[in-house]
Amino acid sequence: MSGLFACPVCGRPLERGEKAWACKKGHSFDVAAEGYAYLLPPNKKHSKDPGDTKQMVAARRVFLEAGYYEPFRRRLCELAREALAGLPASAVLDVGCGEGWYTAALLDALRGAGAEPEVCGIDVSKSAVRAAAKRHKGIAFAVASAFSLPAADASADLAVNVFAPIVPGELRRVVRPGGFLLLAVPMPRHLYGMKEILYDEPYENEYRETDYPGFALVSREAVTGEIQLDSPALIEALFSMTPYYWKTPPAGCARLRAASSLRTEIGFDFLLYRREETP
Ligand SMILES: [Zn+2]
DSSP states (O other): OEEEEEOTTTOOEEEEOSSEEEOTTSOEEEBOTTSOEEOOOGGGOSSSSOSOOHHHHHHHHHHHHTTTTHHHHHHHHHHHHHHTTTOTTOEEEEETOTTSHHHHHHHHHHHHTTOOOEEEEEESOHHHHHHHHHHOTTSEEEEOBTTBOOBOTTOEEEEEEESSOOOHHHHHHHEEEEEEEEEEEEOTTTTHHHHHHHOSSOOOOOOOOOOOTTEEEEEEEEEEEEEEEOOHHHHHHHHHTSTHHHHOOHHHHHHHHHOSOEEEEEEEEEEEEEEOSOO
């Protein structure tokens, strides 16, 4: 079948076969045993194996499966379902889908509402996409970049982005006029309790710019809470999901790894946009 995905070389629609995805011009992309395709052109790769490593993907799964972010996932799905109400066959692209924890729930939520959507996920991490494809059949996953989406112009009824790099030009290109963009970004005090351990002078997350040309803001709402983690393994799993994992000085990492429990505020800011009708 063809659908939302487009050839990363020439932009023509990709026909999704069992063994390969191919465009009419003859560019062909092998499907891995797990069922995903690799749509990252070699010249777009910044390193040999970009994105989250296998260990990070495994750690993130441990944390997500523990359910602490379930209220966020539930709200994401509700917002998607409300936005797509009345569209029986929508096309949904999860940009930066990771191991598919949100993507799979989106599919379930839309099916639960009686729709039969085409749900696709892309992530730059091969380890994440492999894990996603292995686990979640019925969703088309590809290794690809948020900076160069392998999707046709105006092909998506909804693009979802949970904590992934936001590339407004690509999102504007891919979401059809009248379609939706659903962003989840961290609230200023998301994980503040973790940062109090990591840093001598913890700082709040910056308040994100929310105005994207071509999109009109439909709604903005915060979902916040507080969590308590009582095992070093869970604390480490959460840490490895954060950008702090890469930039915390050794002393801060050591303090966190010595902690037997962690209590922290958490908060996602959900921003729903509608793509304006103008081209
Ligand atoms: Zn092509």
